[in-house]
Amino acid sequence: MNKRQFLRLPLLSAIAWACVAGTASAQPSAYPGKPITIIVPFAAGGSTDTMARLIGKKLSAHLNQPVIVENRPGAGSTIGSAIVAKAPPDGHTLLVSTISLAINASLQPNVPFDAVKDLQPVTQISSLPLVLVVNSSLPARNLREFVELARNRPVKLNYASSGNGTSPHLAGEMFKTMAKVDMVHVPYKGNAPVMNDLLAGHVDAHFGLLPAMLPQVKNGKLRALAVTTEKRTPALPDVPTLAESGFPDYEINSWQGLFAPAQTPPEVVRRLSEVMNRIIDEPEFRTSLSKEGSDPVGGSSEQFTRHVENEVRKWARVVKESGAKPD
Template sequence: MSSLKPVSLRRRPVLQALVAVACVAASTATWAEGWPSRPVKIVVPFAPGAGTDAMGRLVAAKLSDLFKASVVVENRTGASGAIGAQEVAKAAPDGHTLLLAAAPFTTVPAALPSAGYDPMASFAPVGMIAQGPLVWAVNKDVPANTLPELVALARKQPGALNYGSAGVGGINHLVLESLKVRTRTFITHIPYRGIAPATLDTISGQLQLLTGTIPALAPHIREGKLKALAVTSPERSPALPQVPGMREAGMPDFNVLNYFALVAPKGTPDAVVRQINAALAQVVQMPDVKERLAKDALEPATGTPAQLGQFLQKDFEGWQRVVQQQGLKIDAF
């Protein structure tokens, strides 16, 4: 049985080399002729105040400074991010409309073919911004202190463990299905409208297990309301250094990352794509941006447009395999 193995850009030596190359390109590149000729819009497919929105506004402000031009954020919510993605896919491919892509950009169409866009065929990859793992967490009374102990418990009591997610087809849902594929276990999935109510029900004991971003769950972990079993990357996260990675959990090739990237409509001129990509390489190396990313348990993860395309392709295909292997039937979000 194949497993989800997204391409990771988090390897530090490679990442540092890519950043150095991109920064040199940024310092020597000439602006694409005639671009931008009007404000550049970054579509954020989630509501104001969410983590994706905060990232979009941070990147927009920095790009505005670098381009000496207006870069604005527009929130287009709905269908787990699909509405915003559809809008950008249909926009003029002139570099003035971009999409801030996060994990649902690939999980949603993998789980729901009728999502209304193809993450590969409908978009031109521009550049990765940052990546970070999720964290597996359980109610404090669950008799498991490691992920292997949880798996053993699930095998002993099939279906007895309830897992909460932020909704069907999202990364919180599909990372569970990926674990179930790998461990041949049955854990009951219970979708919520957002991770916050799922977190509260896990703390209260109505649920036993969930995953979430480290910033969302770390306060409850520190207070002892939840137990952290592992992060979803092979190695430990600097933001939760006491929590094992998947390598220590016995699954070294299990690597699920939340990510933030910019993509543009298919057909956007290469010169514009390269210009934005080079600017992103500068943005993620700014001291205040690096500090902000670290606070959000993220690491800078830039690279070439082609490398982002490879990452998205692997991620999308990996989630498609999980959906097929689990026989998931999702009609709508």
């Protein structure tokens, strides 16, 4: 080695280190490099909005970046979901959505994104049972009596939903098909008017999300006949499932989950999933879910991806068989 070559070594080493440092700073390991926005495709004040704000607060603490929650409702949740599907895939724009994402894939006309191809599932946050409830004055003490009443009553029973194409609507359509009964669907514009008319006895039945139904079931104003999940829920341990009540293939879980745009770097998705699982494992977080009648889930991105794909296929069949249409 001559003197000139020896003198060049420190300069080459400095350049090499600079390149390594520059590459490292550009890698997803530097994530997040700026504030994160969580889009909620529903109006403020609902259960998903509340969940997203709790998640945002905890993500901010874990990732040392501000997390902003934006409500972008409309078109059955497709407006907000489309914003995330078309956002830069860098993990700084996220979506907290529900089973509606899978239902809308086949229900809503001209959806401007593909629920499977354009969004990357990160982690399933929770699972929410639906429960079949009736007004306490209805002469049906259990599911068997309800089916007999639906088949034999001169005037058809009716069931309410929070809107055409919602999970309560399609839960009712699944039940009609499996039980071979004919009931009249009465769609409303949201949960509040459903509850008002259900409590007043203007409608007979409702497949409602457990968190919303639980207070009225516990105070005796509504009667719970069955839950839609595979197993009984701890919130209503004495209420049987539809499966154990004679409909073994009936199973519906509403859910909430975190999504990123497709093509988000795997390292970013992995980090978000790891942080989300730590959050979901926190006793405080699990307690807050349980109080609302929700079950914490967690798990890997791969597990949630398979679940979402299965849900899209399942609800496509239900929409086709029921002929459900959006509002």
